[in-house]
Amino acid sequence: MTSTLLQTADWLFVADNLGLLLRGTAVTVALTAASILLGFVVGFPAGALEVYGSGLPKRAVERAGVVLRGTPLLVIIMMLYFVVSVSDSAFATATVALGLRSAAYQTQIFRGALQSVDEGQLEAARAVAMSRFEAIRHVVVPQALRRSVPGFQNEFTIVLKDTSIAIVIGIGELLTTGQNLYEGGRSTAALEIFLAVSLIYFVLTFTTNRSLDRLSDRYAVPEGTA
Amino acid sequence: MTQPLLDIDDLYKSYGSEDVLEGIGLEMDRGDVTVLIGPSGSGKSTLLRCVNQLTDIDSGTVALDGTDVTRPEADVNELRKQVGMVFQDFNLFAHLTALGNVTLGPRKVLGMDADEARERGREHLEQVGLLDQADSYPAELSGGQKQRVGIAQALAMDPELLLFDEPTSALDPELVGEVVDVMRDLADRGITMLVVSHEMGFARSAASDIVFLDDGEIVEHGPPEQLFEAPEADRTREFLGRLETEHEGTP
Numbered sequence: 001m002t003s004t005l006l007q008t009a010d011w012l013f014v015a016d017n018l019g020l021l022l023r024g025t026a027v028t029v030a031l032t033a034a035s036i037l038l039g040f041v042v043g044f045p046a047g048a049l050e051v052y053g054s055g056l057p058k059r060a061v062e063r064a065g066v067v068l069r070g071t072p073l074l075v076i077i078m079m080l081y082f083v084v085s086v087s088d089s090a091f092a093t094a095t096v097a098l099g100l101r102s103a104a105y106q107t108q109i110f111r112g113a114l115q116s117v118d119e120g121q122l123e124a125a126r127a128v129a130m131s132r133f134e135a136i137r138h139v140v141v142p143q144a145l146r147r148s149v150p151g152f153q154n155e156f157t158i159v160l161k162d163t164s165i166a167i168v169i170g171i172g173e174l175l176t177t178g179q180n181l182y183e184g185g186r187s188t189a190a191l192e193i194f195l196a197v198s199l200i201y202f203v204l205t206f207t208t209n210r211s212l213d214r215l216s217d218r219y220a221v222p223e224g225t226a
Numbered sequence: 227m228t229q230p231l232l233d234i235d236d237l238y239k240s241y242g243s244e245d246v247l248e249g250i251g252l253e254m255d256r257g258d259v260t261v262l263i264g265p266s267g268s269g270k271s272t273l274l275r276c277v278n279q280l281t282d283i284d285s286g287t288v289a290l291d292g293t294d295v296t297r298p299e300a301d302v303n304e305l306r307k308q309v310g311m312v313f314q315d316f317n318l319f320a321h322l323t324a325l326g327n328v329t330l331g332p333r334k335v336l337g338m339d340a341d342e343a344r345e346r347g348r349e350h351l352e353q354v355g356l357l358d359q360a361d362s363y364p365a366e367l368s369g370g371q372k373q374r375v376g377i378a379q380a381l382a383m384d385p386e387l388l389l390f391d392e393p394t395s396a397l398d399p400e401l402v403g404e405v406v407d408v409m410r411d412l413a414d415r416g417i418t419m420l421v422v423s424h425e426m427g428f429a430r431s432a433a434s435d436i437v438f439l440d441d442g443e444i445v446e447h448g449p450p451e452q453l454f455e456a457p458e459a460d461r462t463r464e465f466l467g468r469l470e471t472e473h474e475g476t477p
Contacts, residue, residue: 117320124317124376127278128331128383129306138334143321221321222365 010189014196017181021193024177025200027091031163031173032204034095036156039102046103047110052136061107068104073165076101081169094166102159109151113144149216153209160204174200229292231256231418232277232387237286239272246272248442250286254387254420254435259413261429261450262422264439265465270422273439274389277420278309291386307335310380314392316372318364324351324375325360328382336383343382350378354408370401374408381412388412390421424469430454438462 014021046061053061068076077097080086087093117140125135164175172180178197182190230253237250246269254260262270275281277288279295279302288296295305318327328350329343338346351357354374364372373393380388390409394402406428413419413432423429429436429450436453438446438461446453446462457463 118317120313120315120317121319123280124311124313124319124379125330127280127306127311127313128379129303129335130331131303134334138330139319139321146321222363 010192013187013189014192024174028163028174032160035098035159038099039106042103043106044110046107050111051114065104065107090169090171105155109148113148117143153212157205233289235287238284246442257416258434259419260435261433262437268439269442270439271391274391274422308386310385311389312376312380312393314395316376320364323361328378331383350381354378369397370404373405387418392422
């Protein structure tokens with residue numbers, strides 16, 4: 001294989017197959033969005049439970065987190081599909097796998113953010129007769145969400161690229177679609193395909209991180225001691 | 227008719243083996259301004275926190291307007307609607323503007339609608355001289371301004387009793403005056419205040435009662451002229467002597 005960067009024919013091949021790559025991109029985006037959402041819906045309360053909970057629920061969340069964070073994603077996804085069979089749909093299974101793993105990571109992002117809001121504010125909220133739940137909801141959570149954006153940007157990027165592991169249960173997302181294009185000697189455009197795929201990942205990462213930055217700026221409050 | 231607004235009776239509190247409060251009894255009538263003084267570690271702040279139940283008591287009772295608020299079935303949030311607190315470290319909500327800080331309690335706890343809460347919040351900010359800072363965030367305010375927002379925040383709940391936990395201790399000396407002025411104004415307007423502070427200027431001019439606390443006990447309790455000019459207990463005299471040398475030149 002003597003492909004160089006400037007082989008026009010190979011780039012034309014990529015261009016011809018852009019539709020396929022974009023279809024793969026759609027799968028990647030859908031899988032990422034669903035997994036991040038599931039990760040948030042599970043991870044945020046779990047993070048709150050780790051900070052404010054006690055007893056069995058707190059311990060259960062902590063242990064589940066350790067297991068999920070300590071197990072390779074490949075193992076989680078295969079276990080869920082071939083052993084536990086959570087769903088006949090590979091997409092649903094991949095979402096659950098990526099979502100639960102993301103939940104475990106997001107739990108830690110939110111735990112750190114919640115703990116970073118100083119205790120005095122919680123006490124002041126209690127002193128104006130808010131219940132503990134109200135105080136956490138109206139005073140701690142709004143500040144914690146702002147502080148979780150950087151960690152969340154990382155997590156999004158990780159999930160986006162880890163969606164490629166879904167091929168082990170047959171999901172052809174972006175990276176796999178790209179590989180299929182040259183596999184079996186169907187094309188010499190391997191390098192060009194990889195570059196194109198990387199560019200698409202980059203655009204997705206860049207635009208999402210930029211959007212989160214904007215969101216963060218929009219709700220930013222002056223920093224310093226209160 | 228003569229029922230005191232606040233009636234603390236035989237209050238005990240310990241942390242582990244350390245006894246912090248040992249049988250405190252204290253009454254306050256409406257409009258009273260009681261200043262708690264005493265060495266650090268004497269239990270002043272703990273006593274204050276026992277009044278609004280931020281700290282649980284071990285035994286004894288705290289009654290507000292004749293209602294025992296320390297009985298197990300009492301709703302602590304009902305109590306806290308009646309008793310505001312101003313903290314040493316301000317503890318303002320960092321993500322909210324000054325006005326947001328002042329309106330959060332009335333909106334979320336008292337169920338006031340946003341417009342009314344804002345209107346009243348502006349009045350309270352005006353009362354502490356900070357209407358022009360209504361849209362500033364805590365991080366943009368000086369210590370004295372933060373503390374005045376803290377006072378407005380407590381006032382906004384329209385409490386029966388205001389607790390002040392060393393409200394000027396975290397302030398640079400030149401900022402103490404603006405906070406003391408606001409407190410003096412509240413005292414003049416007849417607001418019932420229980421204040422932990424060593425601001426002698428405030429204690430002398432605004433207090434109706436001074437309580438000297440040492441080692442978890444009330445050593446002496448009386449009007450400022452008596453307690454400052456003619457203290458009865460040796461411990462009081464000693465403490466006041468030390469305070470004077472430390473605070474030389476304080477008005």
